[in-house]
Amino acid sequence: MHANFPPNRIRVVAMLVVVGVVSTVVCQAEVDPTVIEAQRARVEAIRRGSNAAVSIFAGESGGGSGVLLTPDGYAATNFHVVQSSGPAVTCGLADGRLYDAVVVGVDPTGDLALIKLLGRDDFPCAQLADSDDVQVGDFCFAAGNPFLLATDLRPSISAGIVSGVHRYQYPAGTILEYADCLQVDAAINPGNSGGGLFDAHGRLIGVNGRASFEKRGRVNVGAGYAISANQVRNFLGGLRSGRLCDHAALGATVSTSADGRVVVSDIVESSDAWRRGLRYDDEIVSLAGRPVRTVNAFKNVLGTLPAGWQVPLVVRSGGRRREMLVRLEAIHSPATLAKLAGGSEDGGPQPAATPTARELPATVRERYEHRPGFANHHFNRLERDRVAAALAAVRDAQPAGPWVLAGRLASGDEFRIELSDASASIDLPTGTSTVAVGDELDRQPVPPGSGGLLPALVLWRRLVVEGPAAVGRTIFWGTAPRTPATFAAGGSADLVDVLESSVAGVVARFAVAADGRVLAIDLWCQPDADPCEVRLSWEDAAAIGAMPARIDVRRGDVPFAELLVDPVAVGATP
Amino acid sequence: MRHLLVLLVVGGLMLAATAVAGEPTTPQQVAAAAARKVVKIYGAGGVQGLEGYQSGIIISPDGRIATALSTVLDSDGLDCVLDDGRRFEARLVGVDPRRELAVLAIEAVDLPAFTPREERVAAGTRVLAISNLFGVAVGDERASVQRGVVAAVVPLEARRGAADAPYTGAVYVLDCTTNNPGSPGGAVVDSQGRLLGILGKELRATASGIWLNYALPADELARGCAEILAGTAGSPPVTSATPLDLRSLGLVLVPDLLARTPPFVESVVPGSAAAQAGLRADDLVIAVGSRAVASCDAVQRAVGGVPEGDAVRLSLIRAGVIVECDLGPRPAEVKRP
Numbered sequence: 001m002h003a004n005f006p007p008n009r010i011r012v013v014a015m016l017v018v019v020g021v022v023s024t025v026v027c028q029a030e031v032d033p034t035v036i037e038a039q040r041a042r043v044e045a046i047r048r049g050s051n052a053a054v055s056i057f058a059g060e061s062g063g064g065s066g067v068l069l070t071p072d073g074y075a076a077t078n079f080h081v082v083q084s085s086g087p088a089v090t091c092g093l094a095d096g097r098l099y100d101a102v103v104v105g106v107d108p109t110g111d112l113a114l115i116k117l118l119g120r121d122d123f124p125c126a127q128l129a130d131s132d133d134v135q136v137g138d139f140c141f142a143a144g145n146p147f148l149l150a151t152d153l154r155p156s157i158s159a160g161i162v163s164g165v166h167r168y169q170y171p172a173g174t175i176l177e178y179a180d181c182l183q184v185d186a187a188i189n190p191g192n193s194g195g196g197l198f199d200a201h202g203r204l205i206g207v208n209g210r211a212s213f214e215k216r217g218r219v220n221v222g223a224g225y226a227i228s229a230n231q232v233r234n235f236l237g238g239l240r241s242g243r244l245c246d247h248a249a250l251g252a253t254v255s256t257s258a259d260g261r262v263v264v265s266d267i268v269e270s271s272d273a274w275r276r277g278l279r280y281d282d283e284i285v286s287l288a289g290r291p292v293r294t295v296n297a298f299k300n301v302l303g304t305l306p307a308g309w310q311v312p313l314v315v316r317s318g319g320r321r322r323e324m325l326v327r328l329e330a331i332h333s334p335a336t337l338a339k340l341a342g343g344s345e346d347g348g349p350q351p352a353a354t355p356t357a358r359e360l361p362a363t364v365r366e367r368y369e370h371r372p373g374f375a376n377h378h379f380n381r382l383e384r385d386r387v388a389a390a391l392a393a394v395r396d397a398q399p400a401g402p403w404v405l406a407g408r409l410a411s412g413d414e415f416r417i418e419l420s421d422a423s424a425s426i427d428l429p430t431g432t433s434t435v436a437v438g439d440e441l442d443r444q445p446v447p448p449g450s451g452g453l454l455p456a457l458v459l460w461r462r463l464v465v466e467g468p469a470a471v472g473r474t475i476f477w478g479t480a481p482r483t484p485a486t487f488a489a490g491g492s493a494d495l496v497d498v499l500e501s502s503v504a505g506v507v508a509r510f511a512v513a514a515d516g517r518v519l520a521i522d523l524w525c526q527p528d529a530d531p532c533e534v535r536l537s538w539e540d541a542a543a544i545g546a547m548p549a550r551i552d553v554r555r556g557d558v559p560f561a562e563l564l565v566d567p568v569a570v571g572a573t574p
Numbered sequence: 575m576r577h578l579l580v581l582l583v584v585g586g587l588m589l590a591a592t593a594v595a596g597e598p599t600t601p602q603q604v605a606a607a608a609a610r611k612v613v614k615i616y617g618a619g620g621v622q623g624l625e626g627y628q629s630g631i632i633i634s635p636d637g638r639i640a641t642a643l644s645t646v647l648d649s650d651g652l653d654c655v656l657d658d659g660r661r662f663e664a665r666l667v668g669v670d671p672r673r674e675l676a677v678l679a680i681e682a683v684d685l686p687a688f689t690p691r692e693e694r695v696a697a698g699t700r701v702l703a704i705s706n707l708f709g710v711a712v713g714d715e716r717a718s719v720q721r722g723v724v725a726a727v728v729p730l731e732a733r734r735g736a737a738d739a740p741y742t743g744a745v746y747v748l749d750c751t752t753n754n755p756g757s758p759g760g761a762v763v764d765s766q767g768r769l770l771g772i773l774g775k776e777l778r779a780t781a782s783g784i785w786l787n788y789a790l791p792a793d794e795l796a797r798g799c800a801e802i803l804a805g806t807a808g809s810p811p812v813t814s815a816t817p818l819d820l821r822s823l824g825l826v827l828v829p830d831l832l833a834r835t836p837p838f839v840e841s842v843v844p845g846s847a848a849a850q851a852g853l854r855a856d857d858l859v860i861a862v863g864s865r866a867v868a869s870c871d872a873v874q875r876a877v878g879g880v881p882e883g884d885a886v887r888l889s890l891i892r893a894g895v896i897v898e899c900d901l902g903p904r905p906a907e908v909k910r911p
Contacts, residue, residue: 136609136719137602137702161601163718167710183710185720185750212708212754222720222751223707293659294713 046157048202051124053143053155053195055092058085065144065195068125073117076232077194078209079106082113083342088364091117092153102364105239106375108340109247111176111209114239118363126196129203130491131228138162142186142208144195160186168296169225179303181225182206188224197226205229230491231304237479238306242379244341248305248328254284254298262292270528272327285314289488301489310484325484334373383476387497388468390516395464397545403461405547407566415563419461426454442505442525451532451555456523459508472503530556604767605702605719610657610686612717612761614706615641618649629705629760632687637680640799641759642775643669647676654680659714668802673741675798690792691768699724703752705760705773722750732777732786735879739777745788746771752787762789820874823901824848827870834869851899861889
């Protein structure tokens with residue numbers, strides 16, 4: 001036996017020996033079949049977790065653990081594991097083989113990172129569970145690389161129970177805030193960072209990241225914390241985009257009032273929350289569908305959400321209950337975020353950690369592209385191309401040429417929209433507006449009062465007809481809730497792809513369904529003001545290539561129009 | 575042999591343990607029900623590494639709470655926060671200095687309360703420990719639940735700092751790291767949620783200096799609480815600890831003549847711990863461990879507070895340069911047979 005056989009492993013071996021003893025005495029002792037079954041299930045769960053576990057070796061900057069999420073090699077880890085590794089890390093799996101991996105995206109605030117293992121498309125991977133279903137007392141186990149012991153690449157397993165759920169851990173020193181995390185008594189030691197926390201079925205419930213260490217040195221003292229699987233799910237889209245991801249701020253701070261309510265104690269007047277009507281002393285009832293009864297509960301919900309999402313907020317003010325949709329802002333400025341990500345202010349990697357292209361393995365070199373604001377722009381291109389392919393399916397099903405949409409407003413009055421390469425117009429009872437497509441769009445926020453409905457529709461058509469690469473500078477932004485108004489933080493969150501275009505003086509975000517249909521457009525003619533929000537509703541049964549059945553337009557709290565599109569009056573003009 | 579087999583099976587298969595015994599309750603239900611009877615206690619502390627919080631267990635439906643006797647209770651404003659988030663002002667009813675127990679009272683009724691399971695359990699018994707370790711739970715957040723095994727039932731031989739723990743009776747030694755900041759006063763329950771013991775304060779084993787994870791058994795808890803409520807709880811035994819002094823280290827400071835004599839080294843006894851650590855005459859001692867010292871008296875007091883088995887680190891100024899010297903681990907004094 002290896003001289004430095006790690007204690008954790010000894011425990012596992014001891015456990016397996018027990019298992020062995022149990023299985024050999026089974027025949028004589030007539031053990032209840034449910035016991036045999038439970039043990040078989042546990043062995044199977046640990047086998048699954050082990051196979052998905054990644055041992056990360058990041059050269060001189062140390063290493064840690066990771067967990068595979070997809071067969072094509074995307075794996076989650078902690079940001080602090082790859083913080084100073086540069087774009088390339090080496091990963092070992094339980095199969096005893098080493099794989100090159102490339103850093104895809106980072107979330108420095110939430111201590112998450114996404115890497116991609118290279119060389120296979122059939123990696124064993126973990127199934128992401130709904131971490132809100134986890135209960136205190138549930139069996140759990142961590143699979144990872146504590147103390148970087150996995151020199152034979154096989155992960156160490158430490159088992160335990162869930163000690164607490166929905167824990168909030170303040171940031172401390174260099175340790176990041178952990179919101180809504182799982183607390184476990186399974187040993188989480190240095191090196192376990194970034195590895196998977198699994199349930200009794202071998203499903204991924206969290207990503208281990210920190211532990212309470214005190215006077216007894218940096219070893220486990222019975223309290224480890226894992227980022228919840230649901231938080232990972234919320235950030236996965238952003239991480240895959242290769243962007244430096246940021247966490248959400250409401251633009252308001254809360255505190256506990258003398259009578260125990262959670263109330264707004266400060267609010268930024270340039271925030272979306274302020275524009276939606278949130279005020280001092282308003283009581284927070286729920287955020288993103290989760291009830292808020294303590295300040296920690298508020299921080300727990302907010303801490304799991306990416307910047308830029310729109311989520312429902314329910315408040316009580318002046319004895320009245322009010323529901324609003326708030327657009328969450330970023331905690332950090334882009335420059336600060338870049339600095340947090342370990343780079344210079346332009347988002348580039350640290351000079352010290354900048355490997356020359358020659359030092360990177362060829363497989364990584366092909367998949368790494370430096371660009372300010374990104375951990376790795378190469379993956380943004382991949383994701384954008386993926387969405388572009390879906391959009392192309394819609395385009396191919398559509399007749400070429402200008403688009404015409406006509407129908408009635410909710411009031412019964414008629415409308416008509418024409419969109420072409422050169423110009424666009426909309427006829428409303430209040431008048432006709434046109435947009436010169438070639439000119440700056442921020443100067444044409446028409447129709448008046450809409451905040452830019454017509455420019456939004458112009459960009460929509462261009463996105464579909466010409467593809468994302470043709471709409472100014474378009475990036476894959478990440479994912480966002482399909483229907484923000486009914487979004488509830490949790491494992492069942494329905495997320496869709498979002499593209500962001502900076503073009504002709506405006507910024508537009510497009511929510512795109514998997515079938516290529518655009519579901520929503522937000523268009524900012526000026527930053528830090530309410531965008532024009534266009535929501536497109538589609539008949540499920542309608543053919544790909546048909547037009548939306550209904551278009552809702554609002555700016556801030558003011559609905560601008562409900563356009564009921566007449567299917568007969570839709571399509572390309574002759 | 576049959577017993578051993580049963581132990582092995584039950585021991586190896588926590589998940590299935592309840593199924594084997596045919597118990598109607600799951601570990602999750604046991605944990606939830608027991609955690610409702612554990613409270614968070616807030617009192618004095620929050621300075622110099624002393625936590626201002628610990629745990630407690632409800633022992634009567636009308637608001638009696640047992641906890642560990644500690645500096646947290648040295649406060650006029652004790653607060654108890656129940657599992658449901660309700661916050662109560664607590665009154666100190668009495669203390670048992672020998673068992674290091676205290677009973678608090680809050681003005682509440684119909685609380686879920688523990689009934690101690692007074693017969694001792696044997697080593698090998700599976701337990702859950704429930705406490706607010708590290709103060710991680712606040713308000714209505716549930717106390718933390720850990721699982722472990724009673725590793726031994728043995729007399730307590732432990733120290734806190736340089737002082738012996740006053741209680742020397744039997745304790746349950748546990749195989750999991752239960753005794754953390756905030757844990758004292760937490761509950762240890764069996765697989766049916768019956769109270770087996772109460773978590774004690776952070777102590778180190780006298781013989782080895784290792785941090786102990788242990789609980790006072792429920793029978794001792796019950797006896798202690800009964801004595802407290804009857805007003806017959808004894809006083810603590812006189813501590814037998816010998817504080818570490820400078821002489822035993824071989825360190826002679828200049829004569830302490832002033833109110834705050836600067837702690838210059840007068841001489842170092844050849845062959846002593848101080849000599850081995852490289853101390854020299856005319857060194858000025860500026861810190862003992864992380865504590866700054868500005869007088870001979872302060873050095874003596876700081877050194878006296880160093881627990882056995884711990885290294886003493888002295889920071890010195892020598893010829894205008896800061897120098898650090900480690901006076902190896904203080905040898906444990908073996909006083910018990």
